[in-house]
Amino acid sequence: MKSFRRLVYPYLVWAIIFIVLPMLMIVFYAFTAEGNSVMTINFTLENFWRFFSDSIFINVLLRSLKLALITTLICILIGYPSAYFMAKLKSNSQGVMVLLITLPMWINMLVRTYAWRGLLLESGLDPEIKVYIGMIYNFLPFMILQIYTSLSKLDQSLIVAAHDLGCDNKKAFLKVTLPLSIPGIISGITLVFLPAVSSFFIPKLLGGGSYVLVGNLVENYFVTTGDWNFGSAISLIMTIVILISMYFTRKFDYSKEDR
Amino acid sequence: MKRLKGLPSKLWLVLLLGFMYLPIIYVVIFSFNDSRSLTHFTGFSLEWYEKMLDNSTMMEAIYYTVVIAVIATLVSTIVGTITAIGLSKSRRAMKETITQINNLPMLNPEIVTAIGLMLFFTALNMRLGFMTLLLAHIIFCIPYVILSIMPKLRQLDDNLFEAALDLGCTPFEALYKVIIPQIKPGIVSGALIAFTMSFDDFVISYFVTGPGINNISTMVYTSVKRINPSVNALSTIIVLAITIILVIVNIVPLIKERKRKKNEEFA
Numbered sequence: 339m340k341s342f343r344r345l346v347y348p349y350l351v352w353a354i355i356f357i358v359l360p361m362l363m364i365v366f367y368a369f370t371a372e373g374n375s376v377m378t379i380n381f382t383l384e385n386f387w388r389f390f391s392d393s394i395f396i397n398v399l400l401r402s403l404k405l406a407l408i409t410t411l412i413c414i415l416i417g418y419p420s421a422y423f424m425a426k427l428k429s430n431s432q433g434v435m436v437l438l439i440t441l442p443m444w445i446n447m448l449v450r451t452y453a454w455r456g457l458l459l460e461s462g463l464d465p466e467i468k469v470y471i472g473m474i475y476n477f478l479p480f481m482i483l484q485i486y487t488s489l490s491k492l493d494q495s496l497i498v499a500a501h502d503l504g505c506d507n508k509k510a511f512l513k514v515t516l517p518l519s520i521p522g523i524i525s526g527i528t529l530v531f532l533p534a535v536s537s538f539f540i541p542k543l544l545g546g547g548s549y550v551l552v553g554n555l556v557e558n559y560f561v562t563t564g565d566w567n568f569g570s571a572i573s574l575i576m577t578i579v580i581l582i583s584m585y586f587t588r589k590f591d592y593s594k595e596d597r
Numbered sequence: 598m599k600r601l602k603g604l605p606s607k608l609w610l611v612l613l614l615g616f617m618y619l620p621i622i623y624v625v626i627f628s629f630n631d632s633r634s635l636t637h638f639t640g641f642s643l644e645w646y647e648k649m650l651d652n653s654t655m656m657e658a659i660y661y662t663v664v665i666a667v668i669a670t671l672v673s674t675i676v677g678t679i680t681a682i683g684l685s686k687s688r689r690a691m692k693e694t695i696t697q698i699n700n701l702p703m704l705n706p707e708i709v710t711a712i713g714l715m716l717f718f719t720a721l722n723m724r725l726g727f728m729t730l731l732l733a734h735i736i737f738c739i740p741y742v743i744l745s746i747m748p749k750l751r752q753l754d755d756n757l758f759e760a761a762l763d764l765g766c767t768p769f770e771a772l773y774k775v776i777i778p779q780i781k782p783g784i785v786s787g788a789l790i791a792f793t794m795s796f797d798d799f800v801i802s803y804f805v806t807g808p809g810i811n812n813i814s815t816m817v818y819t820s821v822k823r824i825n826p827s828v829n830a831l832s833t834i835i836v837l838a839i840t841i842i843l844v845i846v847n848i849v850p851l852i853k854e855r856k857r858k859k860n861e862e863f864a
Binding site: 341342343344345346347348349350352353354356357358359360361363364367416419420423424426435437438439440441442444445446447448449450452453454456457459460475478479532533535536538539543553556557560561566569570573576577580 | 606607609610613614616617618619620621623624627635636676679680682683684685686687688691694695698699701702704705706707708709710712713714715716717720732736739768772793796797799800804813814817818828829831832835836839840843847
């Protein structure tokens with residue numbers, strides 16, 4: 339069967355060309371000045387300097403992080419009880435609930451966000467609140483399903499044991515259920531926080547242009563302004579910020595090994 | 598464990614579902630509105646469905662979405678399956694390399710993958726349009742296909758392949774007659790993931806497509822500036838189609854299961 343090894347090589351070449359090279363191009367553009375040609379390559383840190391010396395850009399970055407953080411927190415606050423109650427339903431109803439939660443996720447995110455736009459059109463809400471509603475709506479199912487998965491796998495005899503050992507309901511929850519569902523919360527955070535930082539169409543559709551996030555900056559510099567060098571630098575900064583946040587999230591995930 | 602007797606938990610779940618389905622119900626209702634308004638329902642009409650069929654931009658967007666999703670699914674499933682089979686026999690270093698590379702588009706923010714591909718295609722002097730859109734979809738689908746097939750291959754007994762060879766199969770026949778049927782569930786779920794990923798994609802499509810070529814997502818995004826209730830009509834049709842597919846997918850196994858049980862009773 340070793341001869342099958344060769345089947346990998348075409349994809350290896352493909353992946354290097356179409357996945358690795360494009361990533362390297364972003365790095366290349368971020369560290370060079372505009373007007374590159376093959377002959378003259380001007381390496382520069384100017385793009386990064388421009389970003390970090392302007393409080394407008396820093397504020398946009400902080401606002402994106404704040405939005406992602408609050409979205410994630412609210413998703414946990416709504417998602418945890420939802421998943422907990424779901425896990426307590428009869429097993430048939432559990433299946434139906436999972437299906438009902440999954441179904442909207444199959445419908446195009448753009449279409450759902452477009453619907454919220456219509457719904458909130460005359461609500462008179464602050465654009466920022468509208469963006470939050472759209473974000474929470476889009477990401478909540480991911481959080482619920484992750485937490486639900488970890489709760490439904492939970493060995494119920496552990497809770498019985500906790501009760502036998504003198505825990506009341508509250509204590510059994512805090513000492514047994516909650517700690518054992520932390521892996522679910524962590525993977526929920528990964529699925530919510532990461533795309534939330536870089537989202538750009540929800541703020542644009544619901545915030546109506548007045549609410550700019552890092553994703554919108556990247557979009558602007560690539561699509562409108564055409565300053566690809568600065569746009570690449572911004573996306574590189576965003577990626578690094580996300581990597582750092584994910585590193586700290588993973589650190590909390592002490593049971594990562596089991597998965 | 599004690600069934601939660603409280604009504605509050607049921608109420609919570611009902612409210613949750615209300616929140617989840619509110620925009621969907623809204624879209625369906627307003628697709629039948631007889632005025633342009635997105636906030637007042639003035640009467641029933643099929644006006645927006647007719648307008649949708651007459652709207653060539655929309656019909657083209659549907660066409661491109663489906664064509665690209667079908668081709669991207671086919672290509673990525675075939676390439677993904679072949680690669681996964683090769684990968685299961687490869688040395689550890691090769692496995693690691695491919696996994697790490699595949700993780701790039703799966704873990705990076707989509708917008709980063711998108712601009713990377715855009716820069717890359719432009720550097721190659723490719724005109725952004727149908728080909729770049731299709732190529733991009735194939736590129737981001739393959740890692741998901743590989744990811745969903747690998748676990749099936751890991752469960753596979755190596756002796757099966759040897760047995761097929763001993764019984765006179767050529768390696769290729771053994772692959773086709775023994776290995777592929779064994780990992781079929783993985784291939785099917787990989788293809789399904791690829792199809793949904795491609796069908797729903799917005800971010801990557803938005804950056805790698807060119808003028809005149811839209812899929813449903815990019816069409817919705819660009820048509821939002823002018824209020825166009827035909828989008829509601831299109832969304833309603835998508836909702837309906839997905840609901841029917843999901844119901845069938847979820848009910849058919851139940852019916853099969855019942856039949857199987859019945860047959861067992863007779864046996």
